[in-house]
Amino acid sequence: MANHSAAVxxxxxxxxxxxxxxVVGYLLMLVLWPSWYVVQHTFxxxxxxxxxxxxxxxxxxxxxxxxxxxxxxxxxxxxxGVGVSLLLVRYDFPGRRALxxxxxxxxxxxxxxxxxxxxxxxxxRYGWFGPWLEAHGIQIIFSWxxxxxxxxxxxxxxxxxxxxxxLEELGDDQEQAARSLGASGxxxxxxxxxxxxxxxIVYGVVLSxxxxxGEFGAVKVVAGNVAGETQTATVLVQQKYQNFEQTTAxxxxxxxxxxxVLCLIVVALLRPKASKESP
Amino acid sequence: xxxxxxxxLIPLAAIVVKASGGGWHTYADTFSNSxxxxxxxxxxxxxxxxxxxxxxxxTIIAWVLVRDRFPGxxxxxxxxxxxxALPTIVAGLVLLSLYGADSPLGLHFANTRSAxxxxxxxxxxxxxxxxxxxxxxxxxTDVEDAAASLGASRAVTFxxxxxxxxxxxxxxxxSLSFARGISEYGSLVLLSGNLPHHTEVTSVRVMSYLEGGxxxxxxxxxxxxxxxxxxxxxxLDVIARRVARRDGRDG
Amino acid sequence: xxxxxxNVNKRxxxxxxxxxxxxxxxxxxxxxxxxxxxxGKSTLLRIIAGLDSADSGSISIEGTEATHLPPQKRxxxxxxxxxAAFKHxxxxxNVAFGLEIRKRPKPExxxxxxxxxxxxxxxxxxxxxxxxxxxxxxQRMALARxxxxxxxxxxxxxxxxxxDAKVRKExxxxxxxxxxxxxxTTVFVTHDQExxxxxxxxxVVINQGRVEQVGTPDQLxxxxxxxxxxxxxxxxxxxxGELIRPHDIEVDVVPGEPGAIEGxxxxxxRIGFEVRLTVLTDEGEVVTVELTRTNARRLGxxxxxxxxxxxxxxxxxx
Numbered sequence: 130m131a132n133h134s135a136a137v138x139x140x141x142x143x144x145x146x147x148x149x150x151x152v153v154g155y156l157l158m159l160v161l162w163p164s165w166y167v168v169q170h171t172f173x174x175x176x177x178x179x180x181x182x183x184x185x186x187x188x189x190x191x192x193x194x195x196x197x198x199x200x201x202x203x204x205x206x207x208x209x210g211v212g213v214s215l216l217l218v219r220y221d222f223p224g225r226r227a228l229x230x231x232x233x234x235x236x237x238x239x240x241x242x243x244x245x246x247x248x249x250x251x252x253x254r255y256g257w258f259g260p261w262l263e264a265h266g267i268q269i270i271f272s273w274x275x276x277x278x279x280x281x282x283x284x285x286x287x288x289x290x291x292x293x294x295x296l297e298e299l300g301d302d303q304e305q306a307a308r309s310l311g312a313s314g315x316x317x318x319x320x321x322x323x324x325x326x327x328x329x330i331v332y333g334v335v336l337s338x339x340x341x342x343g344e345f346g347a348v349k350v351v352a353g354n355v356a357g358e359t360q361t362a363t364v365l366v367q368q369k370y371q372n373f374e375q376t377t378a379x380x381x382x383x384x385x386x387x388x389x390v391l392c393l394i395v396v397a398l399l400r401p402k403a404s405k406e407s408p
Numbered sequence: 409x410x411x412x413x414x415x416x417l418i419p420l421a422a423i424v425v426k427a428s429g430g431g432w433h434t435y436a437d438t439f440s441n442s443x444x445x446x447x448x449x450x451x452x453x454x455x456x457x458x459x460x461x462x463x464x465x466x467t468i469i470a471w472v473l474v475r476d477r478f479p480g481x482x483x484x485x486x487x488x489x490x491x492x493a494l495p496t497i498v499a500g501l502v503l504l505s506l507y508g509a510d511s512p513l514g515l516h517f518a519n520t521r522s523a524x525x526x527x528x529x530x531x532x533x534x535x536x537x538x539x540x541x542x543x544x545x546x547x548x549t550d551v552e553d554a555a556a557s558l559g560a561s562r563a564v565t566f567x568x569x570x571x572x573x574x575x576x577x578x579x580x581x582x583s584l585s586f587a588r589g590i591s592e593y594g595s596l597v598l599l600s601g602n603l604p605h606h607t608e609v610t611s612v613r614v615m616s617y618l619e620g621g622x623x624x625x626x627x628x629x630x631x632x633x634x635x636x637x638x639x640x641x642x643x644l645d646v647i648a649r650r651v652a653r654r655d656g657r658d659g
Numbered sequence: 660x661x662x663x664x665x666n667v668n669k670r671x672x673x674x675x676x677x678x679x680x681x682x683x684x685x686x687x688x689x690x691x692x693x694x695x696x697x698x699g700k701s702t703l704l705r706i707i708a709g710l711d712s713a714d715s716g717s718i719s720i721e722g723t724e725a726t727h728l729p730p731q732k733r734x735x736x737x738x739x740x741x742x743a744a745f746k747h748x749x750x751x752x753n754v755a756f757g758l759e760i761r762k763r764p765k766p767e768x769x770x771x772x773x774x775x776x777x778x779x780x781x782x783x784x785x786x787x788x789x790x791x792x793x794x795x796x797x798q799r800m801a802l803a804r805x806x807x808x809x810x811x812x813x814x815x816x817x818x819x820x821x822x823d824a825k826v827r828k829e830x831x832x833x834x835x836x837x838x839x840x841x842x843x844t845t846v847f848v849t850h851d852q853e854x855x856x857x858x859x860x861x862x863v864v865i866n867q868g869r870v871e872q873v874g875t876p877d878q879l880x881x882x883x884x885x886x887x888x889x890x891x892x893x894x895x896x897x898x899x900g901e902l903i904r905p906h907d908i909e910v911d912v913v914p915g916e917p918g919a920i921e922g923x924x925x926x927x928x929r930i931g932f933e934v935r936l937t938v939l940t941d942e943g944e945v946v947t948v949e950l951t952r953t954n955a956r957r958l959g960x961x962x963x964x965x966x967x968x969x970x971x972x973x974x975x976x977x
Contacts, residue, residue: 397486
């Protein structure tokens, strides 16, 4: 049904324009204009800013590390996220609602707190499991497993929140039909369930990726910020800025921002296609 | 499938661990530390103000996105999501470029309390908008036409018919906005200057305790943050239900 | 005249919803706007209400020029197909809404609400939420709400369209009785010809944005102005190139009437006391004939019988 009341005298041009200007103005001052300035700073000397930045071995290492950690975190979250979604929607068990509420927790927790939590458990010297793990050659804190875990934690809910509603809407009729025709659990999953939720998975993955690339606080706590070794791109930005290597800071920021916006655009472009397909 | 839940519990257990990592006397010490206290006051106070702003602006933005039509509106929709996807440290740089020392507008907010407000407003922008938007989209204009046919002006229709329907969504968004606000770290690191007693937020405080090796204090402050977030979520839920009930049941 | 519609035009993009429509709806009467879906009747109703605006033309209500008045000022009552109940308000609050807007004193509001809820038999649901009511009950509430402000005109847009058959019939009767009691000028939109024929004092048939005919149910049924009205208001069949009602055809097994059309029965359907014949005439027309069982038996008609068809004297033909 129509979303715009067409009644006589309904639209007051003054109010409509007033609201539009207010909204556009607010977004302009808060998001658009400042973002534009980052772009300006980055390209102040044309492409040399970015080129110099990319030639810095610290930057190269940081970007590579960020990419590796993010991809790994996204993959882990994909498997886990889809699994948990299936668990929450298709199975009933005591504590299900608690689990559902807990899944949303990472969104409300400060990244520094996340880092702290992981450190307390896995720190090699005084953590719970830390010493035991290190004795077996597995170092979590100040090393990449910790960073992956931290990134996993913060992006955890994103895939679940996209997949769960779609799973609920699909209903398990089709899965039941498949099973009655003899399909095994895995076959049902791969041929029936996955195609049904594939767009939700895609959004979840893209959003997860954007979030993982951007993680700062948690990773900083867990990784210890050793340049060239455990410094991710985001942490690098802070260090470079504070060392007055601002152009580099802006260039790397631009790259990160560009990746994030790209993710958003991909999701925005894919959504109409997905709704055309839905039942 | 059971082993999946185990995987969730490990990081979550870590939080419980952190909470118990404090010990009672540490809480007392932390609270009596005036620097920490100021940080908490600043964080909670600013987040409350920003949340209030978001409740109003978020609803207006959602309204314009759903009810208005003009070229470039889809672009605006994308812009709303930028604060959500952008790395927080980059957000700090972004705001610094317009409102920092080199500001072309002459607005020098860096290292001031306004910077804290600005950064938190930036990162919490999407929350109320995104919870209100689907509710507005679902709303049929029939009820607004009905109110008009009964003599209600546009303002009355909005106040008595539209707004009550939106209240739960606005408050849900407000919870998220507040929780996010008090947790903010990355964007404030560069922008606020982290001046003790003045522009230092709670997460920065936790960070300094950590870097100083005082994990017990860090843990206690972190717990306080979590408790505040939890209280806020519960309080907002209660208020939302109170407001919704007021309009409905008498008569 | 209560409502005067003059030369109203309305397009949605390329689609012409209303094409130069003019009609007068008398005061105190229950009028139906009847026609197929997409024909323009809802659009016309909404324009009368002020919920949509005409591209050109004028509306006046009880002598007042209303074309540019917003719906708030037209003193109308509108009932929607999907109830448009204020979900967060109780039934009583819903009904009281219009009065509260007009800032009536509280005791007056309470009295009126009680009166109306009594009228629509919803008194015991006063404090319930609309979600707790059935569809039929919600529509009755919507009616009470619209009547509370004592409107000059009551407009109903396919009011029973969302309800199931039995409830629809009940509410139909109920609306008629309500109108007899309250006497407010009422206009309702429907695509169900049975509903219009049963309930309305006068029917305006609208098709493809144009008024086909205006008249009482009898007038429309017995003296349809054209093909469309005739076929919309009842069963029709073609005999000799003309439209005629299947029960207005005389059947004989011997050539009697001059001009009778010859054919053979291809199908015999018995439905209760009625018999429906499908006759294939020698000219290739397929004619449906309805007659009573008694008659069919008397004539000894069966599949394959040769029959002679002619119109009953005084039959409506178009």
